[in-house]
Amino acid sequence: MSVSGKKKGGEGDTNKVYIFDTTLRDGEQSPGFSMNLDEKLRMARQLELLGVDVIEAGFPVASEGDFNAVREIARTVKKPQIAALARADFNDIDRAWEAIADAAHPRLHTFMSSSDIHLKYQLKKSRRQVLKEATAAVAHARQYTDNVEFSPMDATRSDWDYLVELIQSVIEAGATTVNIPDTVGYAMPDEMGGLIGYLFEKVPNINDAVVSVHCHNDLGVAVANSIAGIKRGARQVECAVNGIGERAGNTSLEEIVMALETRKDIFGFHTGINTRHLYRTSRLLTDITGIPVQPNKAIVGANAFAHESGIHQDGLIKEKITYEIMTPESVGFTETHIVLGKHSGRHAVKERLKKMGYNLKDDELNKVFARFKEVADLKKEIFDEDLEEIISDIIFREPDKYKLLYLNVVSGNAAVPMAAVRMEVDGEVKQDAGFGVGPVDATFAAIKKITGTHHSLIKYAVNAITGGTDAQGVVTVQLGFNGRSVIGRGSDPDVLVATAKAYIHALNRLESLKNQNAGDADHSSL
Ligand code: KIV
Ligand code: ZN
Numbered sequence: 001m002s003v004s005g006k007k008k009g010g011e012g013d014t015n016k017v018y019i020f021d022t023t024l025r026d027g028e029q030s031p032g033f034s035m036n037l038d039e040k041l042r043m044a045r046q047l048e049l050l051g052v053d054v055i056e057a058g059f060p061v062a063s064e065g066d067f068n069a070v071r072e073i074a075r076t077v078k079k080p081q082i083a084a085l086a087r088a089d090f091n092d093i094d095r096a097w098e099a100i101a102d103a104a105h106p107r108l109h110t111f112m113s114s115s116d117i118h119l120k121y122q123l124k125k126s127r128r129q130v131l132k133e134a135t136a137a138v139a140h141a142r143q144y145t146d147n148v149e150f151s152p153m154d155a156t157r158s159d160w161d162y163l164v165e166l167i168q169s170v171i172e173a174g175a176t177t178v179n180i181p182d183t184v185g186y187a188m189p190d191e192m193g194g195l196i197g198y199l200f201e202k203v204p205n206i207n208d209a210v211v212s213v214h215c216h217n218d219l220g221v222a223v224a225n226s227i228a229g230i231k232r233g234a235r236q237v238e239c240a241v242n243g244i245g246e247r248a249g250n251t252s253l254e255e256i257v258m259a260l261e262t263r264k265d266i267f268g269f270h271t272g273i274n275t276r277h278l279y280r281t282s283r284l285l286t287d288i289t290g291i292p293v294q295p296n297k298a299i300v301g302a303n304a305f306a307h308e309s310g311i312h313q314d315g316l317i318k319e320k321i322t323y324e325i326m327t328p329e330s331v332g333f334t335e336t337h338i339v340l341g342k343h344s345g346r347h348a349v350k351e352r353l354k355k356m357g358y359n360l361k362d363d364e365l366n367k368v369f370a371r372f373k374e375v376a377d378l379k380k381e382i383f384d385e386d387l388e389e390i391i392s393d394i395i396f397r398e399p400d401k402y403k404l405l406y407l408n409v410v411s412g413n414a415a416v417p418m419a420a421v422r423m424e425v426d427g428e429v430k431q432d433a434g435f436g437v438g439p440v441d442a443t444f445a446a447i448k449k450i451t452g453t454h455h456s457l458i459k460y461a462v463n464a465i466t467g468g469t470d471a472q473g474v475v476t477v478q479l480g481f482n483g484r485s486v487i488g489r490g491s492d493p494d495v496l497v498a499t500a501k502a503y504i505h506a507l508n509r510l511e512s513l514k515n516q517n518a519g520d521a522d523h524s525s526l
Contacts, residue, residue, distance in 0.1 A: 017260060017269045018236040020054040020212065021047050021253060023285065024073070025085055027244035028058070032291055032478065032485050036512050039288045040069045044077045046284050047241075050277040052080050052253075054107060056238075059085040060099040061092045067099050074103035081105040083149065088112035088137035097144045107149060108141040109179075110134075114152035114166055116159065131166050135173045142174035149177035151214065156180070156187040156195060163195075164202045171203070177210045177236060182225055185218025185248060193228030200233045212236035215251045217243060222251040227259060230269060241285045242293050242300065254278045254299040254331065262326050279332035280356075287392045290476045290487035290502075292463070299331055340387075342376035349387075356384060358391060367394050378493040379470045386472055389491040393501075400508045401426055402451060407500050411439040421446040421500065443500050453507055456480040462495055475502035479510055486510050 024040055027033055035043065040057070047055050055077065060067040074082045082103040086092035088110050100106040112123075112134045119125055125133075134150065141148045150170040152163060167178050180199070182192060192215065200206050213229035213236070215222040226237045243252030257273045264270070282300035286292050295302040305328040307313050315322030340348055346369050353360060353368070360368060371390050376382055406422035419442035422431040434445025440460070459478035464471035473495035477488045486509040490501025 014235075015269050016235065017230055017271050018053040018210065018212075019051075019253065019257065019271050019273055020056065020083070020236050020238045021052040021240065022056040022214075022238050022250060023047070023240040023244060023253070024069075025056040025058050026238075026246055026250050027240040030244060030246050030249070032487055033244055033289050034484070034486070034513065035288055036509070037065070037069045037072060041072055041076065043241075043284060043288065044073045046277070046281050048077050048079050049274070050281050051272045051274045053272060054081040054083050054236075056083040056085060056109065057100075059096075061086060061095045067095065070096075070099040071102070074100045074106065078104040081107045081147065083107040083109045086110045086137075086141075088134045088150075090137070090140050093137060093141050093144075097141075101144075105147070106145055107147040107177075108145055109149040109151065110137045110141055111151035111153050111179075111181075112137070113154050114158040114163060115154035117157060118154050127162055131169055134166060135169045138170045138173040138175045146174070146176065148175050149179055149212070150175040151179040151181050153181055154183045156182040156192065157184070160195065160198055161202075164199065167199060167203050168205060171205045171209050175209055177212055178206075179212035179214050179236070179238060180229065180234070181214040181238075182216055182222075183214075185216035185222065187215070187221075187225055188219075189221060189224045189228040192225040193232045196229045196232040196234050210236050212238060213251075214238035216246060217248040217250065217252075220248075222249070223255045223259060226251045226256050227267075230260075231267070242282050242297070244285070244291075252298070254282060258299050258326060258331065261330075275330055276332045283388065287388065287489070290478075290489040292476075304328075305333055340372070340376070340382040341380060342373070344372075344376070344382070352384075353387060353391070356387065360395070364395055375472065375493065379472065389472055389474065392489070393491060400504075401511045402504045402507050404497075404500050404504050405429065406431075407443065407497055409439045409443060409496050411442070417442040419443040419446040419496075421450060423447070423450050423504070425451065439496055440499050443496055444503060447500060447503055447507075451507055453510070454481070455510060458485055460499075462498070473498040475499045477502040477506045479506045481510055481513070484513060486513055 024043060028035055044055055057073040058066040058070040060070050070084050082100050084096035084100045086096035093108060093110060096108055112130055113119060119130060138148055138150050152158060152166055155163060211234045213226050213234045215225040237251060237256055239251040239253040239256050241253050243249040257271055257275060260267055260269045260271060261275060279300055293301050298304060307316055307323060312323045340352060349369055349372055350365055368390055371394050375386060403424040405424060408420045411417040417436050417439045418433060420433045430450050432446055432449040434442050434449055436442035436445050458480045461476045463474045470493060472491045472493050474491045475498040479486055486506050488502045488506025488509055490498045490505055492498040492501060
């Protein structure tokens with residue numbers, strides 16, 4: 001299973017493309033996507049189910065929180081390799097190793113900039129110095145493990161012949177994967193392919209390592225660039241679920257996987273991904289972060305398999321292949337079906353959840369079932385999406401400082417909107433009332449009074465997760481504090497209750513961010 005130390009593709013399978021997932025590192029460091037330890041673990045388990053080859057779990061030296069999350073993932077997720085990122089610095093590498101030492105398949109990933117732009121303005125180092133330090137860092141990492149990846153940051157804006165020298169040197173020092181990042185998303189597909197081809201031609205020991213590509217999407221061509229790299233010999237792609245990552249994001253995992261899968265006829269490559277888990281993985285990330293994908297997002301967007309045009313629908317009825325290049329089932333989109341209602345019993349709920357991939361413990365099932373009954377009393381039909389929301393809300397929530405106990409809202413065109421709220425704050429019951437220009441504003445005002453919190457409101461959004469006026473409302477609230485932001489989500493058939501839940505969820509996440517921030521280094525060093 002290891003790609004370390006093997007030629008393109010490893011273990012003799014030259015057509016296998018290894019999927020290196022960086023959702024929890026490059027993705028998680030981008031604004032609004034920060035996750036707590038439980039959320040990272042949940043995501044890592046899903047990535048394992050999906051079948052990724054490598055999970056880059058974080059950047060341990062960046063903070064205590066990052067370190068703990070990487071260590072927990074390394075201890076619990078055993079199938080994929082667990083990579084930890086480190087600057088080409090001995091302390092960083094030591095700390096990264098400490099975090100992944102217990103992993104079944106650990107990988108150290110170290111990086112240093114190679115472009116003259118970065119060397120001159122950021123590192124203030126000469127090319128010789130960088131070559132020496134990067135090589136020493138790789139040799140240092142090799143003392144811990146024989147699975148070492150090196151990335152020359154900003155590779156695509158670096159001098160190609162200098163890259164040849166640098167890569168030759170780090171491979172001599174023991175790098176088993178060399179990753180070529182298009183850090184600022186500047187390259188075009190021909191260039192990216194050209195650079196990978198050049199490295200294969202000029203670096204004498206290139207076949208002693210796996211070549212990888214890591215593309216950013218600033219110009220919208222990250223997936224195309226990754227494909228161009230693979231066509232010229234790269235056998236590892238670094239990517240993230242829903243394409244999240246620094247700025248415009250990274251290569252989207254679901255897009256690159258399905259491009260390789262759907263166009264096997266021209267590429268002839270395969271991955272170890274169980275594509276039927278793609279949709280669920282994407283949904284899990286949006287559930288955790290509260291940031292949805294756009295409806296027209298390839299592969300996992302709500303409209304990705306929706307055919308609106310009459311001509312298309314006519315063709316599809318006659319023969320699916322007329323307008324469908326892959327089936328919704330192949331990526332795990334199932335038909336939305338009415339699964340349950342208020343007469344459904346505990347067993348039916350348990351069975352449905354099992355089919356959806358959730359094997360809950362008895363106490364967890366009890367909580368979910370109690371909530372299911374409440375929702376089913378208000379809403380006739382319970383869809384899979386409703387169950388997903390309940391699961392998210394009940395099972396995967398961090399321990400809360402703030403809890404909603406009661407909300408009563410008065411509004412209408414003949415009353416000043418007013419909300420009365422009762423909450424638990426650190427176990428103590430508190431209540432207050434707030435007025436506002438509308439019921440949402442009043443709900444916010446009451447909660448703000450009780451919690452005495454300071455923050456800015458960046459976003460407030462309401463969505464319905466299924467059709468119909470009895471649909472559960474899903475509210476997203478984004479709060480800003482000291483240049484960082486958090487997202488909270490709440491769902492309920494009553495949008496005002498969903499609003500209160502989302503706001504309180506965001507406040508709880510803000511709390512854990514504040515706690516985590518103590519002693520944190522700055523992610524912006526990446
Ligand atoms: O974009 C980049 O260069 C990176 C490296 C740390 C691999 O994320
Ligand atoms: Zn990156």
